[in-house]
Amino acid sequence: MVLKLHGFPVSPCTARVEACLHEKTLDFEFVPVDILALENKQPSFLAKNPFGQIPAFEDGDITLFESRAITAYVAEKFKGTGYDLIRHENLKEGALVKVWIEVESQQYHPAICPIVYEFFGKPVVGCKPDQTLIDASLEKLEKVLDVYETRLSSNKYLAGDFYSLADLHHFSYTFYFMKTPWSSLINDRPHVKAWWEDISARPASVKVAEGMNFGEVEIK
Structure with a gap:
């Protein structure tokens, strides 16, 4: 099939x-x-x-x-x-994967998504980015990244010392965010930066990134 x-x-x-x-x-x-x-x-x-x-x-x-x-x-x-992206043979590790999947969805995504859309998406359709919204979202993202920095200071990845679906879910929006003028929010946090460099260098991430060029198209 x-x-x-x-x-x-x-x-x-x-x-x-x-x-x-x-x-x-x-x-x-x-x-x-x-x-x-x-x-x-x-x-x-x-x-x-x-x-x-x-x-x-x-x-x-x-x-x-x-x-x-x-x-x-x-x-x-x-x-x-x-x-194995979900640690299906270890209940504790699998539970932590689920926790950080939810963190991405409920904390990280709501902060980073407006920044990416305003900076990249709006100009493609002839609209001016809303800098007020970008600034408010950057403030939210900074607070989330502070939590990530602490978490990643004692764990290589978000759910533990193993890559998982929780990390993967962060890749695409962070990839675009790192092309904005505010990438320092990641780069100034050494543990977050190391984590990002690790997950973005995975063969699957590199392969997907080859097609992630805006050109004249709108992102959704």
Whole structure:
């Protein structure tokens, strides 16, 4: 059965799923969705994700959307293939992976996402970035990164001394953030910087990054 990922390479959420699939060494078909042409709002795509957002994922008779739900499914179904992203044989370690997955979703993402969108996304569609929103988000992100610096001072990765889905979920938005004028928020925190350099150098991350170029497209 062919796995299919419907999305756009520059989309951080699409890249999140791609990285997971590569970590699991899985073969899959990438189905491009032209969001500028609003293909994601057409009936054929809405049948896969009624909210009209990318990515969508197909595995036989199951169709999923929401990137974190997709990565969780892939990591669980293919736990015996490629790199173990969920520590399925260790209950304690697996629980910590889940905790830091939630931290990314509830703390890190809400702070970093507006910065990336305002700085990169808005100019692509001819809009001026909202610097007030960027500044407020940077303040939030600094506080989150202070917690990360403390955590990573005693752990190589977020859930422990092992790479996991919790770390992977940070890759795509941080990749773009490091191309903004505020990358010092990462670089000035030595343990966070070391962590970022580690996770961004993984073969799966490097492979996905090859397609993460904005050009004239909008990110979602």
